Amino acid sequence: MNTSHLSNELEAFLEYISVTKALSQKSIEAYMSDLVSIEEELKKPLINLDTKNILSFLSRYTNKRTLNRKLSSVNAFLDFCYKSHFSEQKTKQKFAKIPKLLPKFLTYEEFKNSLKLIDRSSWLGLRDYALLMFLYASGTRISECLALELQDLEDDWLRISHAKGEKERIVPIAKVAIQAINEYIKEKPKDTLKVWINYKAEPLSRISAYKITQRYLGVSPHVLRHSYATALISGGADLRVVQELLGHSSLLTTQIYTHIQKQDLKNTVEACHPFA
Structure with missing residues (x-):
């Protein structure tokens, strides 16, 4: 220079x-x-x-x-x-305020209707269906999802030992998601350590997982994590419980989902108050 x-x-x-x-x-x-x-x-x-x-x-x-x-x-x-004593005045310019972007999510109806597009007559179709069900039912990060091994599933519980920050957590998972995984495993052409594999029987990559969620849902895998959290909050789940399920180290991170509660309150007022 x-x-x-x-x-x-x-x-x-x-x-x-x-x-x-x-x-x-x-x-x-x-x-x-x-x-x-x-x-x-x-x-x-x-x-x-x-x-x-x-x-x-x-x-x-x-x-x-x-x-x-x-x-x-x-x-x-x-x-x-x-x-460095080049200036006697300590000056700092204020940053411009940037509005917080609300997390994108799918409603249950949107998710359910998109699953109908999946042809489950092949093992790859069963895999795609099971993968989407698992992501929506567990709220896992895509890295945690792709690290999944059969030993991590026990009854209706999922042990996430490959979590961000090396923190292990145990979360309940819906029976319908477990059933979808079991149906896929039965038709899976090769017995592998990792649950999710590609057509070459190699571990599924992040890019491939992204293509699957894009193909059927038009969103990234992370949107399903947002959808999981949004569904819980809408159903009345406590914010701290959602924090634990998502594996957030700080409640501040989970608080992005409070917009759901605020929207529910707004909808209630608009539907019930005479001034609405």
Whole structure:
């Protein structure tokens, strides 16, 4: 990178993130691209620009995620300048608020109707049906699902020992899902350690699992995890119980599903209140 045109402070920041912080080349280029563009456009060292100048320049970015990335670069640089005594003022620009995206999910009716598309006359069709049933009945991550071995299923319980963060959890699983798996296992052409296999009798890959859920449901496997949680919350399940079933380490992660409860309350008011 040509540093001859950089301000002294920006050149020092470049050395800091390259040598001291040892960031990746991609991260370094992202930082410098954001910061250099401001200096070049406004024809002033970034450290001499006030908040109004900076925000005025960044206001051209209507995409809030892009804006926040650039604000992050500016904040990192200004923090470096303050700690390096290039600046006496500790400045931090506020990030733009990004609305939380509600998790996409399928209703039970949508899920049930899509299962009718599966031809279960072949073992591959039985596998696809069992896989979708298992994902909807267990709420597992796709990595946990694909790691499934027969020994992990006992009666109506599923032991997930390959969970994120190496945490083991045990969750109940519906009999209809167990039945679908058993029917698939009976027709499975080869006895393998892993439950889910492809047509070559090799362990099913994440890409193949994605193609299966896309083919029949038009969604990714993770949407079935959201659908599982949404169905539980809609049915009145306690948030902490859902947290344990999903294997979330923090209740904050599970709280994204509280929108279901709020929507139920709204629907009730709209249906029952005279002002609705």
